[in-house]
Amino acid sequence: QVQLAESGGGVVQPGGSLRLSCAASGFSLTNHQMHWVRQGPVKGLEWLAFANYDGTRAFYADSVKGRFTISRDNFNGALYLHMNGLTIEDTAVYHCATDLQWTLASWGQGTLVTVSS
Amino acid sequence: QAVVTQEPSLTVSPGGTVTLTCGSSTGAVSSGHHPSWFQQKPGQAPRALIYDTRNKHAWTPARFSGSLLGGRAALSLSGAQPEDEADYYCLVSYSTTLRVFGSGTKVTVL
Numbered sequence: 001q002v003q004l005a006e007s008g009g010g011v012v013q014p015g016g017s018l019r020l021s022c023a024a025s026g027f028s029l030t031n032h033q034m035h036w037v038r039q040g041p042v043k044g045l046e047w048l049a050f051a052n053y054d055g056t057r058a059f060y061a062d063s064v065k066g067r068f069t070i071s072r073d074n075f076n077g078a079l080y081l082h083m084n085g086l087t088i089e090d091t092a093v094y095h096c097a098t099d100l101q102w103t104l105a106s107w108g109q110g111t112l113v114t115v116s117s
Numbered sequence: 118q119a120v121v122t123q124e125p126s127l128t129v130s131p132g133g134t135v136t137l138t139c140g141s142s143t144g145a146v147s148s149g150h151h152p153s154w155f156q157q158k159p160g161q162a163p164r165a166l167i168y169d170t171r172n173k174h175a176w177t178p179a180r181f182s183g184s185l186l187g188g189r190a191a192l193s194l195s196g197a198q199p200e201d202e203a204d205y206y207c208l209v210s211y212s213t214t215l216r217v218f219g220s221g222t223k224v225t226v227l
Contacts, residue, residue: 039163047216059213095162101151101172103169104208107163
């Protein structure tokens, strides 16, 4: 059974950085392309980033390009989202999800990031 | 930036049928946009229901179906159950770097 568990969220000041993790269990991360998505109080669901099977190709939404980096450690079954230059607008619950034919098939419960001074 | 629109709220009677739609500010939604649908209940993560316009996941109840309708993606629920009360979101994929969620439809079973 595919299970995803995000961690690493918390409260951070504007301009700060955070690294989110997504632990995969019940399946081999190597076999899945992956996404990060967030759900904020104002913008709703927002797709953020995609990484191919081995992390050699990554795509980003314009809103986070240059600030966020998606990476993965297939050996240890982990996906990451490195976030820099955080603003109040980045406050949201962040989810990782598996890719399946242009959609997001399995989702984790998410981790809350709050950007506040 | 593309905007994806959905009905804010819909009500369906138990056992009834309801159709949710998903439109794009850039024009008609087509199969090339690979529309997909998600269900979200309070306190839970979104759950995938439909992908690539009309394909169901292994866990998708048979009463849900996807289609294209009048230039919009559509999700139909036939034989609504109380447990189908939830928020429903569509996702339109314009490209590998532009994937936009709709604002969601709150479905009430009453």
